[in-house]
Amino acid sequence: MIFDCHMHTPLCGHATGTPEQYIDAARARGVELLTFTCHVPMANPGFGTRNTRMAADDLPRYCEMIEAAREYGQEVGVRVLLGIEAEVFPDEAEMARMDETLARYSFDFVLGSLHHQLPVYRERIRQHGLSSDAAIIADHFESLTYAASTGRYDSFAHPDLIRIYGTVKPFEPLQFESVIREFLSAAAENGTCIEVNTSGFTKGVFEIQPRPQILDWAQQAGVQLTLGSDAHRPDSVGQHFSQAYAAIRAAGFDLLCYFEAGRKTEVSIPS
Ligand SMILES: [Zn+2]
Ligand SMILES: [Zn+2]
Secondary structure (H helix, E strand, O other), X not given: OOEEOOEOOHHHOOOOOOHHHHHHHHXXXXXXXXXXXXXXXXXXXXXXXXXXXXXXXXXXXXXXXXXXXXXXXXXXXXXXXXXXXXXXXXXXXXXXXXXXXXXXXXXXXXXXXXXXXXXXXXXXXXXXXXOOHHHHHHHHHHHHHHHHHXXXXXXXXXXXXXXXXXXXXXXXXXXXXXXXXXXXXXXXXOOOEEEEEHHHHHOOOOOOEOOHHHHHXXXXXXXXXXXXXXXOOHHHOOOOHHHHHHHHHHOOOOEEEEEEOOEEEXXXXXX
């Protein structure tokens, strides 16, 4: 079965197209299951404002939109699930506020993302005196390790996003093998997946996220995978999936996972 478990709606302010248009795109590409994962509203504007994050008031509307899309999907043969892209941020108070928001709805899938490019994370870098790239990169993976221990997330989106958007200079995973492997062990121990995200192919790095080296380590650690296009427009649904399947198989995986009502389903990698 072909599925795509990471996509957005216009409610976050930087995506276009109705959920129905994403469903039509899925249908055209043989994608049979879509999980919408728009960006969770956050009280602190440091996580983004109108053009980067959904407004708190829009969350009920988001759930209604996806419910309507689910009905449309049923008519045309595409299953639709309700997920959310939650933030990973190493601050208990911020996360407690987000948990209150998450608890108000029944999401099929909670995808955790550490967005180091956001003002709130830049502020953390300043406050903690993380002056070298090495310190920032270590902090990134340690924050993900901590996030894995909370059990809040079903999967971590683009776990090596720190490699792009210029917070640090480009680096090879091997230079940070121990912190990355610690994160992967924590994910495995807690049964949290990591995502293979194909949007990297369009973001100037032109490669899979995470890098194949990290996929190898994930396989060794026993971490399972979800798969997402991170589509912010309908024609990105299912983008570069054949390249993703090849990379996932090359790392020794046989299965991919999706989540429904927080429960994991394992599926063979499509040929
Ligand atoms: Zn986005
Ligand atoms: Zn996303």
